[in-house]
Amino acid sequence: GQQLNQSPQSMFIQEGEDVSMNCTSSSIFNTWLWYKQDPGEGPVLLIALYKAGELTSNGRLTAQFGITRKDSFLNISASIPSDVGIYFCAGQLKGSGTYKYIFGTGTRLKVLA
Amino acid sequence: GAGVSQSPSNKVTEKGKDVELRCDPISGHTALYWYRQSLGQGLEFLIYFQGNSAPDKSGLPSDRFSAERTGGSVSTLTIQRTQQEDSAVYLCASSSSINQPQHFGDGTRLSIL
Numbered sequence: 714g715q716q717l718n719q720s721p722q723s724m725f726i727q728e729g730e731d732v733s734m735n736c737t738s739s740s741i742f743n744t745w746l747w748y749k750q751d752p753g754e755g756p757v758l759l760i761a762l763y764k765a766g767e768l769t770s771n772g773r774l775t776a777q778f779g780i781t782r783k784d785s786f787l788n789i790s791a792s793i794p795s796d797v798g799i800y801f802c803a804g805q806l807k808g809s810g811t812y813k814y815i816f817g818t819g820t821r822l823k824v825l826a
Numbered sequence: 827g828a829g830v831s832q833s834p835s836n837k838v839t840e841k842g843k844d845v846e847l848r849c850d851p852i853s854g855h856t857a858l859y860w861y862r863q864s865l866g867q868g869l870e871f872l873i874y875f876q877g878n879s880a881p882d883k884s885g886l887p888s889d890r891f892s893a894e895r896t897g898g899s900v901s902t903l904t905i906q907r908t909q910q911e912d913s914a915v916y917l918c919a920s921s922s923s924i925n926q927p928q929h930f931g932d933g934t935r936l937s938i939l
Contacts, residue, residue, distance in 0.1 A: 719868075743925075744925070744927075746927050746928075748930075753932070754932050754933075755830070755917055755919075755930030755931050755932045755933055756869070756917075756930045757930070758927050758928070758929060761927045801868060801869065803869075805925075811874075811881065811882040811884075812857070812874065812876070812881070812882070812924040812925070813859070813871050813874055813882050813884075813885070814859070814871065814928065815871065816861075816868045816869040816870075816871075817868060818867075818868045819867075819868050
């Protein structure tokens, strides 16, 4: 099935460091969503983006909807151990005739105390 | 309840048996989505409902898979004649409307022996 290109696939960082991950596609999206998933649980919504160029923050998290509508990034500042998990981007295609979401392949984040 | 509820949380069954997975969306949410997540992988779209109708069922892997939604609320995903490759976590999500972000349940972990 379709998936977004998400990078990096995984990263190990020291507590207190900033983290950046992104999603790219050759297609244009109406909406970008960022989720975090902990083991054994469903994804939890972090940030939703609706307009090209939009920059939105949620605590230590900041995400932007790329100006071309084909990409998005998520930044986490001053990481803490509970930031560990898998982060997914998801996009809703523009003009596709469907409202399904396509998910990225995930970024596995591990924080070293 | 306050969130999306899925049952059972775990299901183990023998190859060839039929299984039914249930999703109770957030009250009042008109859109409902089903995804499949294999171990260590991203989310694979299966089908979504707007009310009781399914505008996009393009992600269903084969005709052994079907889903229905009645009364604009509960949805069931049925897998007939299960195969070992059907083993995965099946996630359900709902949103207040088709353009709003989805909120996920914790999934049903399906294991086919």
